[in-house]
Amino acid sequence: MQRIAVIGGGTMGAGIAEVSARAGCDVVVVEADEAGAERFRARIEKSLQRAASSGRILTEDADAAFARVEVATSLQATVHADLVVEAAPEVEALKLDLFRKLDEILQPDAILASNTSSIPLVKMASVTKRPDKVVGVHFFNPAPVLPLVEIVASLLTSDETLAAVTTFAEDQLGKTTIRSKDRAGFIVNALLIPYVLSAIRMMESGFASAEDIDAGMVQGCAHPQGPLALADLIGLDTTAAVAQSMYEEFKEPLYAPPPLLLRMVDAGLLGRKTGRGFFPYAR
Numbered sequence: 001m002q003r004i005a006v007i008g009g010g011t012m013g014a015g016i017a018e019v020s021a022r023a024g025c026d027v028v029v030v031e032a033d034e035a036g037a038e039r040f041r042a043r044i045e046k047s048l049q050r051a052a053s054s055g056r057i058l059t060e061d062a063d064a065a066f067a068r069v070e071v072a073t074s075l076q077a078t079v080h081a082d083l084v085v086e087a088a089p090e091v092e093a094l095k096l097d098l099f100r101k102l103d104e105i106l107q108p109d110a111i112l113a114s115n116t117s118s119i120p121l122v123k124m125a126s127v128t129k130r131p132d133k134v135v136g137v138h139f140f141n142p143a144p145v146l147p148l149v150e151i152v153a154s155l156l157t158s159d160e161t162l163a164a165v166t167t168f169a170e171d172q173l174g175k176t177t178i179r180s181k182d183r184a185g186f187i188v189n190a191l192l193i194p195y196v197l198s199a200i201r202m203m204e205s206g207f208a209s210a211e212d213i214d215a216g217m218v219q220g221c222a223h224p225q226g227p228l229a230l231a232d233l234i235g236l237d238t239t240a241a242v243a244q245s246m247y248e249e250f251k252e253p254l255y256a257p258p259p260l261l262l263r264m265v266d267a268g269l270l271g272r273k274t275g276r277g278f279f280p281y282a283r
């Protein structure tokens with residue numbers, strides 16, 4: 001697949017655009033407005049510079065990847081895409097609206113994928129006239145670094161669509177794929193989110209400090225970062241949204257977002273992206 005469109009140039013969208021451009025694809029990123037487009041440009045430029053300065057890619061390859069990425073503020077820019085990856089915020093109404101509009105714009109054989117981590121794919125498929133071409137491709141943050149992509153089939157996804165996105169992720173992007181059924185949280189978040197929520201409850205109850213909880217998992221279990229730093233990386237708004245979707249699907253109390261997490265989201269303490277979450281970050 002050569003022409004890739006990414007909807008949303010936030011943390012995940014920018015990472016997906018970067019890995020696609022580095023793989024030689026022509027990428028168009030659609031942002032809501034010019035300010036969002038500017039933020040996206042700064043984000044991808046910083047990440048490519050980081051990859052080049054650490055020697056992971058050559059400077060000329062980083063420059064070439066940057067040149068392959070175009071930014072637009074209208075969905076119409078996706079008209080020639082072979083594959084669209086929607087990476088908008090985890091808000092169901094927003095995603096359904098995007099899928100409805102994209103379905104009208106795209107060529108009939110284009111695949112419409114979502115990077116959702118928790119919203120049922122079949123709901124997005126059902127608002128289009130191409131439910132067989134709607135599929136989940138779930139990347140992990142930071143997408144340029146982590147090798148995994150979860151491929152999620154809804155009850156209506158065709159085998160051809162699954163094969164096409166698996167080939168794209170594995171052969172073009174060089175990622176490893178795993179397959180999940182269309183259940184809130186899929187494989188990784190179904191395991192990860194209860195762990196992160198347990199750490200938040202542990203802190204909220206005064207059981208241990210944020211520093212000690214994270215040190216416990218980094219020093220005691222060799223995790224690359226502790227659960228609270230990880231929540232800050234994922235974004236506390238995204239963490240709460242994923243937890244809420246999983247809770248709504250399974251009614252399992254362990255999935256319910258704890259009050260501290262909800263209050264931090266209300267306060268705009270969203271983690272790395274706002275400079276403060278469980279820990280402070282230089283911006």
Ligand SMILES: C[C@H](O)CC(=O)SCCNC(=O)CCNC(=O)[C@H](O)C(C)(C)COP(=O)(O)OP(=O)(O)OC[C@H]1O[C@@H](n2cnc3c(N)ncnc32)[C@H](O)[C@@H]1OP(=O)(O)O
Binds near residue numbers: 141142146192224230
């Ligand atoms: C909720 C969603 O639906 C699903 C999810 O995304 S769940 C979240 C999954 N993510 C994780 O679990 C992340 C776990 N943490 C990690 O892997 C590591 O801590 C980390 C990669 C974030 C940082 O690694 P660490 O060694 O502490 O820091 P650092 O040395 O700065 O970075 C390691 C490499 O990653 C790169 N990197 C780190 N953050 C990056 C970013 N945001 N963008 C691009 N590259 C990044 C660095 O350039 C560095 O590359 P190099 O070794 O070639 O120079």
